[in-house]
Amino acid sequence: NAGVTQTPKFQVLKTGQSMTLQCAQDMNHNSMYWYRQDPGMGLRLIYYSASEGTTDKGEVPNGYNVSRLNKREFSLRLESAAPSQTSVYFCASSDGGLDQPQHFGDGTRLSIL
Amino acid sequence: AQKITQTQPGMFVQEKEAVTLDCTYDTSDQSYGLFWYKQPSSGEMIFLIYQGSYDEQNATEGRYSLNFQKARKSANLVISASQLGDSAMYFCAMRERSNQAGTALIFGKGTTLSVSS
Numbered sequence: 358n359a360g361v362t363q364t365p366k367f368q369v370l371k372t373g374q375s376m377t378l379q380c381a382q383d384m385n386h387n388s389m390y391w392y393r394q395d396p397g398m399g400l401r402l403i404y405y406s407a408s409e410g411t412t413d414k415g416e417v418p419n420g421y422n423v424s425r426l427n428k429r430e431f432s433l434r435l436e437s438a439a440p441s442q443t444s445v446y447f448c449a450s451s452d453g454g455l456d457q458p459q460h461f462g463d464g465t466r467l468s469i470l
Numbered sequence: 471a472q473k474i475t476q477t478q479p480g481m482f483v484q485e486k487e488a489v490t491l492d493c494t495y496d497t498s499d500q501s502y503g504l505f506w507y508k509q510p511s512s513g514e515m516i517f518l519i520y521q522g523s524y525d526e527q528n529a530t531e532g533r534y535s536l537n538f539q540k541a542r543k544s545a546n547l548v549i550s551a552s553q554l555g556d557s558a559m560y561f562c563a564m565r566e567r568s569n570q571a572g573t574a575l576i577f578g579k580g581t582t583l584s585v586s587s
Binding site: 449461 | 501504517561573579
């Protein structure tokens with residue numbers, strides 16, 4: 358009963374390093390999302406994928422890229438990490454209906470030094 | 471302008487009391503959905519309750535209910551008989567049909583609830 362699985366759970370990077378956050382869901386959902394959570398800011402959408410083969414920018418896409426590898430997997434890449442990208446990152450998935458809740462992974466706590 | 475506003479950064483309640491967490495929203499859509507999530511200190515996001523814009527009845531899920539006032543654009547979460555385990559951050563979120571980001575959620579900044587014995 359895994360739901361949404363994110364790896365890694367914690368990571369420390371140096372400024373300028375690159376990294377890929379992995380996300381996989383086993384609920385056969387079409388839509389997947391990446392959010393970041395910063396203190397006092399709630400969750401903000403970085404990128405989303407409405408279906409396999411499509412990706413689009415959200416509210417705060419700068420400095421990130423994504424890949425929807427297949428229906429199950431949606432990865433987030435930081436090409437050149439910056440201290441401003443220190444955050445908790447959540448992956449989520451859902452069916453397409455307005456009434457369908459998003460299911461979240463447990464988050465990745467990322468620190469950029 | 472903020473789409474989701476949660477005006478209470480922190481709330482304090484004693485065990486067994488009821489508490490209301492406020493949420494107001496801004497949308498011009500007729501069709502939208504409102505969600506509440508709980509985030510305990512362990513960090514995961516837990517879906518609590520959903521209210522659709524066309525629902526005539528207020529949503530309820532166990533000890534959680536949603537006080538939906540459409541004309542005032544408010545969707546307050548009511549937790550009855552608070553328990554120590556209810557201590558967490560609570561987020562109100564909205565999904566709009568017209569949202570360019572598909573079915574993504576727009577989140578408020580959250581309210582931290584502390585329950586004491």
